[in-house]
Amino acid sequence: MKVKIDEDLCTACELCTDTAPEIFEMGDDVAKVIVDVVPEDQEELARECAESCPAECIFIEE
Numbered sequence: 845m846k847v848k849i850d851e852d853l854c855t856a857c858e859l860c861t862d863t864a865p866e867i868f869e870m871g872d873d874v875a876k877v878i879v880d881v882v883p884e885d886q887e888e889l890a891r892e893c894a895e896s897c898p899a900e901c902i903f904i905e906e
């Protein structure tokens with residue numbers, strides 16, 4: 845699984861970085877993905893973040 849953030853939409857609310865700090869990190873203005881491939885034991889968290897992102901800007905690629 846891969847995960848992407850549409851940086852034009854991210855509001856830097858930090859929900860994803862709080863929920864899954866092994867996948868997301870805050871950059872200068874927006875959140876960024878810090879893994880190329882999401883580790884299997886983090887996939888559920890990645891899905892959770894995509895579903896709960898208030899800006900709906902986290903996209904999962906299976």
Ligand code: SF4
Binds near residue numbers: 858898899901
């Ligand atoms: S949850 Fe969504 S809006 Fe909030 S920081 Fe993460 S990507 Fe940006």
